[in-house]
Amino acid sequence: MENGHDPVRQLRYLPAIGASYGVEVLDFRALRSMDTRRRRVRPQRPDFHVLALISSGTGAHEADFRSYRLAEGSAVWIRPGMVHRWSDVEACEGPLILFRTGFLTGFSAAEAAVAACWQLDRQRLDLALLAAEHLAREHDAAVRSPRLASPALLSHLLAALILRALPATAEPAEAPRADARSTEVFRAYRAAVEEHFTDRHHVGEYAQALGYDVRTLTRATRAAAGIAAKAFLDQRILLEAKRLLAHTDLPVGSCARRLGFRDTGNFTTFFRRQTEMPPTTWRTEYGAPASRDH
Structure with missing residues (x-):
């Protein structure tokens, strides 16, 4: 699939061994460590969701023909099928949450109106990072002690994180609220x-x-x-x-x-x-x- 641009890499959801709960929690430091060949800077198309929060640093990201500057408080939501690339995340820190389509159940339609990248103020960012940390701790516990694993709990914590991270304008002001x-x-x-x-x-x-x-x-x-x-x-x-x-x-x-x-x-x-x-x-x-x- 080439036409002078970099080929699009098709990414499948392949969780780490012992972490097959439909969701996985990483961070930008781990991404850089795993991706020594810097494939992240080339176009890729995942078949899963990626939610990222920038806790510190600056960088850049592209998704479906739009470029975004990343800074402290940036939130990124890559949906399945999006063609995107991490243009520059060498100085970015923060959590990366990967999850399968269908893992997040019972969620409202508000996410349909959310852009691929938006900005959170300091208070909302702090609360979103706390929610991400809670999800990460529960995920780590599930991996270390499978008897404690609860996909339902992980799904609810993911939903709480997304609700906390969504911008205040997630639903268009001019549109009636969906019942x-x-x-x-x-x-x-x-x-x-x-x-x-x-x-x-x-x-x-x-x-x-x-x-x-x-x-x-x-x-x-x-x-x-x-x-x-x-x-x-x-x-x-x-x-x-x-x-x-x-x-x-x-x-x-x-x-x-x-x-x-x-x-x-x-x-x-x-x-x-x-x-x-x-x-x-x-x-x-x-x-x-x-x-x-x-």
Whole structure:
């Protein structure tokens, strides 16, 4: 998967021996120690979540075509499928929490509106670091003494940490607060989009498959994510299109087919409508060399 940029490394969740509880607690010091070849600075795409807190130091991070400066109080949440790289974390300290999709249960839809990186004030950072330390201690106890292991406890501590670390603006101010029913509907829609966005491009298809009408999906998505169901779906397709264009040497026509478009023309129309430029132009402006577009 090369086009002049570094190839994207696919990362699978592989916990340390004895630590297979669906969550693992590391820190930046351990990351640097394990990664002597500095693969962290090259693009990678994990199939798990990474939550990081910067307790001290400065650095840089990139996630899905956006660059972020890291400093004391920075929080980073890398979701499964994101293409990211730790551009510079040589001076960063703080915890790194890795966890599988599905390990965090019963969580609200607020995380859908959270950026890949945000800033915590000193008080919120201190409380988040305490929550991370509690999770780390319980995880260490589970590894050292399996009879004390409690995945349910670890899941609750992870949820507490994320709730403590979420920015105050996790839910859009202009969007109505999602009730339990809307949250349930949105979570089902979001999961279905993630599974089928390459072959279902119409909200009506998801509504039929999930047993809701389109208006219900739209209300739930707007309440949880601040945008309509169609816009949410289009954004997911567009993000994957950008990933393919930036991190592979696939011709535009092949990208179109991978994303479920009938032909290159339809894909180009969609991409232009979303970005105001054709995919070949976006690929060039991003910095990748011209591909074999045929």
